[in-house]
Amino acid sequence: MTLKFGVIGTGAIGREHINRITNTLSGGKIVAVTDVNNEAVKSVIDEFQLDAAIFPDDHSVIKDPNVDAVLVTSWGPAHEHSVMAAIEAGKYVFCEKPLAATAEGCQRIVQAEMKQGKRLVQVGFMRRYDSGYVELKRVLDSHDIGEPLMIRCVHRNTSSNENYTSDMAVSDTLIHEIDVLHWLVNDEYQSVQVFxxxxxxxxxxxxxxxxxxxxxxxxxxxxxxxVFVNCNYGYDIQCEVIGEDGVAHLPEVSSVVTRKEGKRSTEILVDWKLRFQDAYDKELQDFMDSIRKTGKPNGPSSWDGYIAAITSDACLKAQQTGEKELIQSVEKPVFYQNTPQLSFKQT
Amino acid sequence: MTLKFGVIGTGAIGREHINRITNTLSGGKIVAVTDVNNEAVKSVIDEFQLDAAIFPDDHSVIKDPNVDAVLVTSWGPAHEHSVMAAIEAGKYVFCEKPLAATAEGCQRIVQAEMKQGKRLVQVGFMRRYDSGYVELKRVLDSHDIGEPLMIRCVHRNTSSNENYTSDMAVSDTLIHEIDVLHWLVNDEYQSVQVFxxxxxxxxxxxxxxxxxxxxxxxxxxxxxxxVFVNCNYGYDIQCEVIGEDGVAHLPEVSSVVTRKEGKRSTEILVDWKLRFQDAYDKELQDFMDSIRKTGKPNGPSSWDGYIAAITSDACLKAQQTGEKELIQSVEKPVFYQNTPQLSFKQT
Amino acid sequence: MTLKFGVIGTGAIGREHINRITNTLSGGKIVAVTDVNNEAVKSVIDEFQLDAAIFPDDHSVIKDPNVDAVLVTSWGPAHEHSVMAAIEAGKYVFCEKPLAATAEGCQRIVQAEMKQGKRLVQVGFMRRYDSGYVELKRVLDSHDIGEPLMIRCVHRNTSSNENYTSDMAVSDTLIHEIDVLHWLVNDEYQSVQVFxxxxxxxxxxxxxxxxxxxxxxxxxxxxxxxVFVNCNYGYDIQCEVIGEDGVAHLPEVSSVVTRKEGKRSTEILVDWKLRFQDAYDKELQDFMDSIRKTGKPNGPSSWDGYIAAITSDACLKAQQTGEKELIQSVEKPVFYQNTPQLSFKQT
Amino acid sequence: MTLKFGVIGTGAIGREHINRITNTLSGGKIVAVTDVNNEAVKSVIDEFQLDAAIFPDDHSVIKDPNVDAVLVTSWGPAHEHSVMAAIEAGKYVFCEKPLAATAEGCQRIVQAEMKQGKRLVQVGFMRRYDSGYVELKRVLDSHDIGEPLMIRCVHRNTSSNENYTSDMAVSDTLIHEIDVLHWLVNDEYQSVQVFxxxxxxxxxxxxxxxxxxxxxxxxxxxxxxxVFVNCNYGYDIQCEVIGEDGVAHLPEVSSVVTRKEGKRSTEILVDWKLRFQDAYDKELQDFMDSIRKTGKPNGPSSWDGYIAAITSDACLKAQQTGEKELIQSVEKPVFYQNTPQLSFKQT
Ligand SMILES: [Mg+2]
Ligand SMILES: [Mg+2]
Ligand SMILES: [Mg+2]
Ligand SMILES: [Mg+2]
Known part of the structure; x- marks a missing residue:
């Protein structure tokens, strides 16, 4: 019953996923690894004491009969190739964002997966597994605040490094809102304007x-x-949905309240990695549990990766033009429609 | 040392101001009253046991030598006429919004007041006297959060009545944000777009x-x-200023917290009159105190009324066009520049 | 309709009350003043530009036919004498705490007031006028949380000065909880133990x-x-009532929330004078309004001053013995029972 | 590297631990099971598809060479016997509270464990693993609020069932505060009085x-x-530590905030099982991780179980006498002193 993973890419996020599958989660095992950097592969096997085979490239990992599921954590431009190969081999894939470097690449993956006939791919949009967003969605789905009319949200980082460019405000930052918000309200995007x-x-x-x-x-x-990536005070994710009958707010991160030196205060996370740590655990546990129980993954699909790509493209264009830009309208295939609701246990 | 008021208009807001000058505040007295409705005048004199003369029109109130200051609480279209007459008579004026029905009318008042040579007019923008906004301005002025970059604000009413029309979202509702926000950040408006x-x-x-x-x-x-005037849950005013070094939020209205039936909750005001009741008291007390101490009013000026009018006009146009509309650029005359800071005592 | 005050004692609290009656509140006027320190009297008349007569002692103030109400703000040991004289003269009295230096002194005042036949005295327990406590009482009286079973409260000061002694934890600090809590729950004290x-x-x-x-x-x-008078972080008053059906908390003081340097924080008052400033205004305004409207004061009575005194005495004894001490049981006379509810307007 | 568990007792808590070891946590496996009820054993093996041997009694489980660690989840009076047998067999034990039915029983376990020479036992006091308490302890250990002087805490349940008796306020409810509070402040109990x-x-x-x-x-x-087990509104755990330099509060459970029908509100848990669900996961994960990494468990020890027992005994006596009762003073053996700090990763 153990899901055997082949890992493609042992950089930072790859190592983290290897660690959680090996030491935190239940039901998975790393059996095969590859990376363009051979030293990286060896060090990861040593560090986590993996009983895993080293392969020269993604194809050989994917073809290994011992591998049930492929973890794609290479750099972005390489994703499409590995995902396509895994689909052709009929193997499960957990692919970090982006699903592919272009919207067209995502579309090719969607078509390959549909042709192959069964959902195999999950994209690493972890926010859908954050307990705050899950609870927010539960409130929305209960119609407690009525039909949603507006959303106000904020994605702030303490500071960005020198490699962070203006377009990454879309591709690396807003991308998480793009994925989680349309899921939250069961809706599709139409236009975007940037100020x-x-x-x-x-x-x-x-x-x-x-x-x-x-x-x-x-x-x-x-x-x-x-999107404000040099807000200077902390990593702060906010989301408020305004409905016809009321308003619901994503919970603030819970923390010790102190009273000291004339102030009542609570810590705000500064390190973004801590904010969604539980969600990273839950997305992979759900990937494994869903496959074990239903034979297919249950989280963000190739279609969601495709939607994120075409929405990002329009946002990038809007950054250039300053005008309201239409977002390409696409019809969700039946194949992706009846996505079962998240089944994992919430605390 | 008592400031003697002549009141022009004894409708709802007029009666409230008469009540607070008579029964709550210190240093003022109602000595003259007029209203188009004679019965209203008599009933107000009876109700508040005023020792005040009844006059047939605004001019006769203004000319009464016993009157030091004129309270203009008639309907909006009549404001300009009364304010102009008071300025010409060299009397102080406290005028409810709008200062005049048009931007041109406001401009005429500004010019008359400048020509006359001394600040006489205060416009009833009470939010500047709300302890929350005052504290927020204090934080901003202290540079605690650095230069302001963004403001997110919300003006929600439980429900609007049948006379409330789409343009009133600007002229009756947003108008308060228009006045208070540029004061808050010491800045002027440039453009507006509506969604x-x-x-x-x-x-x-x-x-x-x-x-x-x-x-x-x-x-x-x-x-x-x-602006959301049928939000269905309460009267809710929010304002958050995002600066280079941090964020400051207008305080929520303080209220008893209860734990009951699985919920920790706090009441939100439903009746908007309660939200700024203290601010209404303070604006009039400050009007009286400033005149006593400095010989002129210290609150929102004719110029502020004019700025509100030209900004409203652009917002109304933007409602029609859906485009980004420029807001007329005007240079603040020296006459209005050295407005002393609010001097009233804060708790 | 103006209530004319004679002031006995122009120390710190005396000056503050003179200031608020003169410059903040409506319906009162200072017409007579006395103090053991002649210079203090003159300076207060100058500072507030009072049109008031100077008298050599409390008796002459009380006897002045121009005086309607006596404000007793001398030092504690002198209170009883002035209050008794005012009652005998049939004049209204607003007396700062303590009503008298001993429980027996308070009892004498109670008996004198009853004999004289009409409520004349209000004691300066201002917390009953604090909007937070008033709202908390409204919640309790509504039975929203059912019968109260427990109260958890906290009275913290940043620091105490060298004159503050251990017994003053009762007579100067806890005394405010003693007065406000039994009023809050309509109950009487039975025993006390100290840890x-x-x-x-x-x-x-x-x-x-x-x-x-x-x-x-x-x-x-x-x-x-x-009671914690050197808590080192601020002036902090908390009160939580636990009932059969829920819990109600005194609201925290509302303040701007900032997000800065990894913290979300709110200021806590450090200066205790600011905490109940509005309540001080309201208690005196209510004293004046109630006398005008009903012919007698409506706030904390001589009886309340007496209850505070006998409860304090037991608390002081419990400090000494470390044992559970009974609080003297006294039956509230009918004269003091039908105290009308607070009638002043709440915001 | 997998820790193989033998389970003694498959009632509610036993099944939950079996489930989490099997389906949620990493590094453990159920290999042996016993229960007085044979049907219960079979159903648990079926339900969780365990590959585990069924044994007739605790001794045979403990002796099974395949078993590395014993999970004692039988009813309380049986705990001591199983724990003693496991210690004699040199096996690790995770024992649900109480460690033994009496303080003397706990003492016997402490002595057996010391004689045996190595820490083997962890008691199921899960609160030390709750992220809120862990963060609170971190704040205290940082001396951010100085030396602790007082603690105010609250343990409220919505309602208790008919089997819950007044002494269980100590043995089932307060017992969690007893364990967690002395750990929080690194101190020992001296006396107790009940109101x-x-x-x-x-x-x-x-x-x-x-x-x-x-x-x-x-x-x-x-x-x-x-302790208030019929508070009627929810499961509510509060803890506030007042230090010389400030105050620290256990965080409230984070939840979606809604604005609706005149209220801003947050859900309070009603089901107590949800409150410490993460802590239950973490205590067992830490038990497994610590044994793997250091050869011994790292959580609450036999000594902690003993301290809880003698403190409970004094609380029960205080319930009877109404007097201040001394708590037996015991010296912590060196064997238990150098407990390493919690090593598990916090989010
Ligand atoms: Mg991810
Ligand atoms: Mg106004
Ligand atoms: Mg007082
Ligand atoms: Mg446990």
Whole structure:
């Protein structure tokens, strides 16, 4: 009953997933590994004391009959090739974002998966597994606040490094809102416009920061999404859904409250890795549990990866034009429609 | 040392101001009253046991030598006429919003007041006296959060009545944000664009509700301002200023916290009158105190009334066009520049 | 309709009351003043530009026919004498705590007031006028949380000065909880026991600090009351009532929330004077309004001053013995029973 | 490297631990099971598809050479016998509370474990693994609020069933505070006194509820601990530590905030099982990880079980006498002193 993983890419995120499958989660095992850097592969096998075979490339990992599922954690441009090969081999795939480097690449994966006839792919959009978003979705689905009309959200990072460019506000940052918000309200995106506030002195010269994206959905929901990656005070994710009958807020991260020196205060996370650590655990546990129980993964699909890609493309265009840009309208195939609800246990 | 008021208009807001000057505040007295409705005047004199003369029209009130200051609480279209007459008579004026029915009318008042040579007029923008906004401004002025880059604010009412029309989202509702926000950040408005989310089922047929206004200031601050007058859950005013070094939030209204039936909860005001009741008291007390101490009013000026009018006009146009509309750029005269800071005592 | 005050004692609290009657509140006027320090009297008349007569002693103030109400703000040991004289003269009295230096003194005042036949005296227990306590009482009286079973409360000061002694934890600090709590739950005290936690290093050598008082009421409510006057972080008043159906908390003081340097924080007051400033205003305004409207004061009565005194005495004894001490049981006379509810307007 | 468990007792808590070891945690496996009820054993093997041997009694489980660690989840009176046998066999033991039915039984286990020469036993006090308490301890250990002087805590349950008796307020409820609080402040208990507030109408006739325990530690910390098992509104655990320099509060459970129908509210858990679900996972994961990494368990020890027992005994006596009762003073053996700090990863 153990799901045997072949890992393609042993960089930072690869090692983390290997660690959690090996030492934290239940039901998985790393049996095969490859990386362009041979030393990296050896060190990971040593560090986690893996009983795993080393392979020269992604194809040989995928073809290994011992491998049930492929973990794609290589660099982005290589994802499409590995995912396509895994689908052709009929193997399960957990692929970190992006699913492919272009919307067309995502579309090819969607078509390959549909042709092959069974859901095999899960994309690493972990926010859907965060207990806060899960609870927020439960409130929305209960109709407790009625039909959603607006969303106000915020994605703030303490600071960005010198490699972070203005387009990455979309491809690396807003991408998480893009995925989680349409899932939250069961809706699709229609248009986007970008506003550029006064730039913070804490951003490097080449970078536009902050940025505000106004997205509209097919149902008419207006989303105000702030991306601010040099906010200077912490990693802060906020989301508020305004409905016809009330408002629901993503919970703040819970923390000790202190009263000291004239202030009542609570810590805000500074390290973004801590914010969604539980969600990373849960997305992979659910991947394993769903396959064991239903024969297929249950999380964000290839289609979700494709939607994220076409929405990102429009956001990037809107950054250039300053105008309201339409987001390509696509019809969700029946194949992807009856996605079962998240089944994992919430605390 | 008592400031003697002549009141023009004894409708709802007029009676409230008469009540607070008579029974709550210190240093003022109602000595003259007029209203188009004679019965209303008599009933107000009876109710508050005023020792005040009844006059047939605004001019006779203004000319009464016993009157030091004129309280203009008639209906909006009549304001300009009374304010102009008071300025010409060299009397102090406290005028409820709008200062005049048009931007041109406001401009005429500004010019008359400047020509006359001394600040006489205060406009009833009470939010600047709300302890929450005052504290928020204190935080901003201390540079504790650095230069402001963005503002996110919300103006929600439980429900609107049948006379409330889509343009009143600007002239009656957003107008308070328009006045208070540029004061808060010492900046002027440059452009505005409107987004119309899906309409709530709780709004009447003729009304567009909610509406989102994106305002940009000359310094580059982007303001996201939501107006939602049928939010169905309460009267809720929120304001968050995002600076280069941190964020500051207008305090929530303080209220008893209860734990009951599986919920920890706090009451939200439903009646909007309660939200700024203290601010209404303070604006009039400050009007009286400033005149006693400095010989002129210290609160929102004719110029502020004019700025509110030209900004409203652009917002109304933006509602029609759906495009980004420029807000008329005007240079603040020296006459209005050295407005002393609010001097009233804060708790 | 103006209530004319004679002031006995122009120290700190006397000056504050003179200021608020003169410059903040409506319906009162200072017409007579006395103090053992002649310079103090003159300076207060100058500072507030009072049109008031100077008298040599409390008796002459009280006898002045121009005086409607006496404000007793002398030092504690002198209170009883002035209050008794005012009652005998049939004049209204607003007396700062303590009503008298001993429980017997309070009892004499109660008897004199009853004999004289009409409520004349209000004691300066201002917490009953704090909007938080008023709202908390409203929740309790609504039976929203059912019958109260327990109260947990906290009275913390940043630091105490060298004149503050261990018994003052009762007579100056806990005294406010003693008055407000039995009013809050309509109950009387039965016993008290004191616990002395480890002493804080911030307290001076002679002082026991913190102290915990466990009070039990006749109805069986157990009150856990912490007094901690060198808590080192701020002035912090907390009160939580646990009922059969839920819990209600006194609201925290509302303040701007900031997000900065990895913390979400709110200011806690450090200066205790700011905490109940509005309540001080309201208690005197209500004193004046009630006399005008009903012919007698409506706030904390002589009886309440007497109850505070006998409860304090038991708390002081419990400090000495470490045992559970009974609180003298007294029957509330009909004269004091039908105290009308607080009538002042709440925001 | 897999830790092989033998389970003694397959009632509710036994099944839950079997489930988490099998389906949630990493590094453990159920290989042997026994229960007085044969059907229960079979059903648990079926339900969780265990590859485990069925044994007739605790001794045979313990002796099975395949078993590395024993999970004692039988009923309380049977614990001591199984734990003693496991220690004699040199096997690891995870024992649910109570460690033994009496303080003497706990003492015998402590002596057996010391004689045997190595820490083998962990007691199921899960709160030490709750992320809130862990963070609170981190704050205390950092000396951020200085030396602790007082603790105010609350243990409330929505309702108790008919089998719950007044002594269980100590043995089943307060027992968790008893364990976690002395760990939190690195201190030992000295005395306890009980106060009985007015009984709630929601408690059955035989039950005293609520109860307040005032505990004093050797260092002089005074703990005010409320037990209220029919509070009627939810499962609510609160803990506030007041130090010389400030105060730290256990975080409230984080939850979606809604604004609806005039209230801003957050859900309070009603089902107590959800509150410490993560802590239950972490205590067992840490048991396995610590044994793998250090050769011995790292959590609450036999000594902690013993301390809980002698403290409970004094609390029970105090319930009877109403007097302050001393808690037996015992010296912690060196064997138990150098307990390594919690090593598990916190999010
Ligand atoms: Mg991921
Ligand atoms: Mg106004
Ligand atoms: Mg007072
Ligand atoms: Mg346990």
């Amino acid at each position: 550029f506030p006064k730039k913070t002195k804490h951003a490097l010269g080449h970078l536009i920061d902050p940025q505000i994206f106004i997205l509209e959905t097919k149902a008419g929901i207006v989303i105000q999404a702030e | 119309f989310p899906k309409k709530t089922k709780h709004a009447l047929g003729h009304l567009i509700d909610p509406q989102i206004f994106i305002l940009e200031t000359k310094a580059g601050i982007v303001i996201q301002a939501e | 002395f936690p480890k002493k804080t290093k911030h307290a001076l050598g002679h002082l026991i600090d913190p102290q915990i008082f466990i009070l039990e009421t006749k109805a069986g409510i157990v009150i856990q009351a912490e | 009985f507030p007015k009984k709630t109408k929601h408690a059955l006739g035989h039950l005293i509820d609520p109860q307040i325990f005032i505990l004093e530690t050797k260092a002089g910390i005074v703990i005010q601990a409320e």
